[in-house]
Amino acid sequence: MDSVVQLQRQLVDYTVQLFNEGFLDDQFNQLQQLQDESNPDFVVEVVTLFFEDSERLLDELAKALEQQSVDYTKIDAHVHQLKGSSSSIGAQRVQKVCIGFRNFCEERNIEGCQKCLHQVKREYSLVKTKLETLFKLERKVLAAGGSIPWPM
Amino acid sequence: MAAMQRVASSLGTSASTYGSCKGTGVKVSDQFPAGLRVLVVDDDITCLRLLEKMLRRCLYHVTTCSQATAALKLLRERKGCFDVVLSDVHMPDMDGFKLLELLGLEMDLPVIMMSADGRTSAVMRGIIHGACDYLIKPIREEELKNIWQHVIRKKWHDSKEQEHSGSFEDNDWHKQGNDDAEIASSVHEGAEGVLKDQKKRSIAKEEDDAELENDDPSASKKPRVVWSVELHQQFVSAVNHLGIDKAVPKRILELMNVPGLTRENVASHLQKFRLYLKRLSGVAQQGGISNTFCGPLDSNVKLNPLGRYDIQVLAASSQIPPQTLAALHAELFGHPAGSMVTTVDQPALLQASMQGPKCIPVEPGMAFGQRLVKCQTNMSKRFPQNVVSAEEVAPGFVAWPSNSVGTVGPGSNLGGMSSQNSNMLMDLLQQQSQQQQSQQLSSLPEPSRVINVQPSCLVVPSQTSATFQAGNSPASVNQNYSRSPMIDYSLLSPQSNNSSLNIGQVSNGDLKTTGVSGYSGLGSISPLSSCSVNPDNSSQQVQSSTMTIRAARQLPGLGPDISNFQVSYGAKSSEVLDQGPLRNLGFVGKCTSIPGRLAVDEFESTMSNLEHEKFYMEMNGNKVKQEPYVEFTDNTRVGIPILSQLPPTSSDLMSVFTE
Numbered sequence: 020m021d022s023v024v025q026l027q028r029q030l031v032d033y034t035v036q037l038f039n040e041g042f043l044d045d046q047f048n049q050l051q052q053l054q055d056e057s058n059p060d061f062v063v064e065v066v067t068l069f070f071e072d073s074e075r076l077l078d079e080l081a082k083a084l085e086q087q088s089v090d091y092t093k094i095d096a097h098v099h100q101l102k103g104s105s106s107s108i109g110a111q112r113v114q115k116v117c118i119g120f121r122n123f124c125e126e127r128n129i130e131g132c133q134k135c136l137h138q139v140k141r142e143y144s145l146v147k148t149k150l151e152t153l154f155k156l157e158r159k160v161l162a163a164g165g166s167i168p169w170p171m
Numbered sequence: 172m173a174a175m176q177r178v179a180s181s182l183g184t185s186a187s188t189y190g191s192c193k194g195t196g197v198k199v200s201d202q203f204p205a206g207l208r209v210l211v212v213d214d215d216i217t218c219l220r221l222l223e224k225m226l227r228r229c230l231y232h233v234t235t236c237s238q239a240t241a242a243l244k245l246l247r248e249r250k251g252c253f254d255v256v257l258s259d260v261h262m263p264d265m266d267g268f269k270l271l272e273l274l275g276l277e278m279d280l281p282v283i284m285m286s287a288d289g290r291t292s293a294v295m296r297g298i299i300h301g302a303c304d305y306l307i308k309p310i311r312e313e314e315l316k317n318i319w320q321h322v323i324r325k326k327w328h329d330s331k332e333q334e335h336s337g338s339f340e341d342n343d344w345h346k347q348g349n350d351d352a353e354i355a356s357s358v359h360e361g362a363e364g365v366l367k368d369q370k371k372r373s374i375a376k377e378e379d380d381a382e383l384e385n386d387d388p389s390a391s392k393k394p395r396v397v398w399s400v401e402l403h404q405q406f407v408s409a410v411n412h413l414g415i416d417k418a419v420p421k422r423i424l425e426l427m428n429v430p431g432l433t434r435e436n437v438a439s440h441l442q443k444f445r446l447y448l449k450r451l452s453g454v455a456q457q458g459g460i461s462n463t464f465c466g467p468l469d470s471n472v473k474l475n476p477l478g479r480y481d482i483q484v485l486a487a488s489s490q491i492p493p494q495t496l497a498a499l500h501a502e503l504f505g506h507p508a509g510s511m512v513t514t515v516d517q518p519a520l521l522q523a524s525m526q527g528p529k530c531i532p533v534e535p536g537m538a539f540g541q542r543l544v545k546c547q548t549n550m551s552k553r554f555p556q557n558v559v560s561a562e563e564v565a566p567g568f569v570a571w572p573s574n575s576v577g578t579v580g581p582g583s584n585l586g587g588m589s590s591q592n593s594n595m596l597m598d599l600l601q602q603q604s605q606q607q608q609s610q611q612l613s614s615l616p617e618p619s620r621v622i623n624v625q626p627s628c629l630v631v632p633s634q635t636s637a638t639f640q641a642g643n644s645p646a647s648v649n650q651n652y653s654r655s656p657m658i659d660y661s662l663l664s665p666q667s668n669n670s671s672l673n674i675g676q677v678s679n680g681d682l683k684t685t686g687v688s689g690y691s692g693l694g695s696i697s698p699l700s701s702c703s704v705n706p707d708n709s710s711q712q713v714q715s716s717t718m719t720i721r722a723a724r725q726l727p728g729l730g731p732d733i734s735n736f737q738v739s740y741g742a743k744s745s746e747v748l749d750q751g752p753l754r755n756l757g758f759v760g761k762c763t764s765i766p767g768r769l770a771v772d773e774f775e776s777t778m779s780n781l782e783h784e785k786f787y788m789e790m791n792g793n794k795v796k797q798e799p800y801v802e803f804t805d806n807t808r809v810g811i812p813i814l815s816q817l818p819p820t821s822s823d824l825m826s827v828f829t830e
Contacts (some may be wrong), residue, residue, distance in 0.1 A: 053224045063218060064220065108217060
């Protein structure tokens with residue numbers, strides 16, 4: 020059906036765009052490759068886990084930076100984890116901000132950390148929106164009877 | 172080929188048991204590597220889910236755990252149900268390296284570390300702690316496909332070791348006996364250099380050797396005796412009571428009075444214990460590796476100056492191979508987010524090690540003290556404090572107090588009387604602990620608990636440190652910190668054995684890197700923030716991580732202060748570091764001076780708290796394989812020799828202290 024093909028093309032284009040803009044990297048491909056019949060929702064499942072975990076981490080980070088005496092070790096631990104999980108799903112831009120964030124932590128630069136927190140929050144919400152859009156498109160394709168052209 | 176066949180057969184066996192422990196009950200065919208039973212531990216559930224999926228696609232049998240403590244519990248309950256463990260480095264409830272060490276000690280499982288942190292220093296720590304591999308996140312499926320190689324490799328090496336273990340142990344036993352005798356004689360005679368190797372054999376040793384030799388082959392075939400913490404403590408008490416030189420399995424058995432325990436069990440355990448002690452004492456002999464060791468670490472040096480010094484002291488005093496010291500320190504210090512980085516220590520260690528040997532032989536007492544003094548000057552002001560305490564610490568031990576070499580050096584007070592020494596050690600330990608406390612260690616939990624582990628020898632130190640409280644140690648340092656210098660020691664010893672970075676690589680090959688490193692890792696793990704010890708200060712039952720520390724304590728010389736050590740470690744203050752190593756040193760020293768007496772007491776008390784097995788495991792890489800407890804003994808063994816080396820009066824260390 021035309022709509023299916025169109026939808027599929029939309030999906031592909033959107034995905035390519037995300038890769039080009041650096042929101043996603045090859046790790047996301049790996050993720051998609053892991054999806055199969057036994058786990059048809061694997062990607063969504065893992066990404067959802069990532070969202071939940073990240074939001075928790077971001078909350079913790081905000082709290083930690085608000086403290087009178089900032090515990091940089093704790094912040095570093097959180098950022099490290101965020102870095103790990105974002106890299107696992109291929110959220111490249113989030114991961115990159117985390118790297119800079121950790122440097123500021125090491126320097127105990129409160130302003131740098133706050134700036135990075137702001138940045139990482141922004142990147143996170145961006146990639147979250149993008150991925151949610153992606154998943155929506157996928158569902159549309161599937162609903163229209165098409166198949167998802169992964170891996171790409 | 173034979174080895175391969177053995178490995179293959181063992182694998183085949185394990186393969187056939189693949190399905191046995193699986194929760195799902197899926198029968199895994201014997202097509203290795205399919206069906207490999209993997210346990211994944213990661214607090215990041217995103218990664219966990221991802222890894223699980225990838226491993227399943229590799230046809231492995233996967234069990235996931237988001238908490239290290241839960242994973243440890245699971246592994247303990249279902250020993251033999253897993254072939255390999257994948258663990259993240261940064262976890263909230265327990266440091267991945269600590270888990271790594273524990274696993275290596277307790278169950279000799281291959282452990283692969285994972286982390287988003289791919290810095291050389293972090294990877295180095297993984298190596299030091301005994302990880303089979305270190306994967307950098309994000310992990311790809313291809314990397315996971317290959318993890319089975321570590322299982323095979325380990326099994327292969329294990330079977331090789333066992334193959335040679337009989338002859339090796341026999342030969343080694345003699346050698347060790349000799350060495351022990353040598354140490355003892357040198358100590359008692361006030362031999363100039365602790366490092367000297369004298370070929371004297373005490374009659375008692377010969378007897379023991381003969382006994383052990385005879386027993387060993389048979390013991391190895393007997394059903395394994397689980398040397399629990401309590402049992403080991405009893406053993407150590409008995410040994411201390413008899414005196415390490417005169418401890419024969421029969422008498423030990425009688426003293427222990429444990430039903431069901433055979434003389435062969437005791438003999439085998441004793442042999443390991445002696446090996447351990449020997450390793451501790453023989454560490455100093457090895458040198459040169461420090462270079463290698465220091466090399467990689469340089470990148471992140473954040474080591475406490477103290478840590479360095481400690482090692483120096485240790486090297487100087489206890490003849491611990493620089494590398495070992497370095498390794499220990501590295502471990503201890505390097506724990507927190509890799510910040511502690513051993514690298515710093517290493518350079519220091521190297522120096523220390525270099526200096527150490529020189530110092531000691533030259534001027535038995537003076538050299539050490541002098542060196543210490545020198546170190547002191549270098550050290551931060553904290554050191555001076557330490558220095559003082561070092562003096563008090565037994566000569567030999569002075570070297571250990573990691574905190575400040577200075578403490579060791581000034582050891583002028585040491586003068587070396589055994590009783591004095593022990594007291595000194597205690598004092599030193601106390602001081603260290605105190606210092607540490609004031610400095611940073613905030614939490615060190617009851618030192619006594621942790622440190623006491625040291626088998627027979629080291630027990631004493633722990634007492635001094637606050638933990639002792641048991642009052643075994645003459646000095647009864649019990650003051651707050653019992654940070655176990657011992658811990659350092661233990662770290663050292665394992666390392667020393669290796670003389671290479673691999674901590675825990677006993678020269679004999681006994682030590683398992685895992686064990687050693689674990690131990691040291693333990694020490695390091697306890698950084699204030701992460702140390703399990705810290706939080707638990709009060710309780711002996713330090714968290715699992717602490718436990719490891721404790722185990723370390725048990726290691727002769729490691730001192731119960733492991734927890735302390737850790738704490739200090741976390742504090743990221745040099746102080747912390749100083750304390751630890753120092754303590755260990757002191758602790759060790761004490762042991763020698765008060766052989767058995769202190770050690771036994773403390774050991775027992777600490778043992779109960781500590782996870783004995785862990786400790787053992789660490790110390791004894793090889794031995795662990797066979798008996799978890801064995802590991803421990805080795806450690807203890809190591810500790811004891813050290814003690815012997817540092818006779819209150821004769822050892823150089825002692826004199827150094829006095830200096």
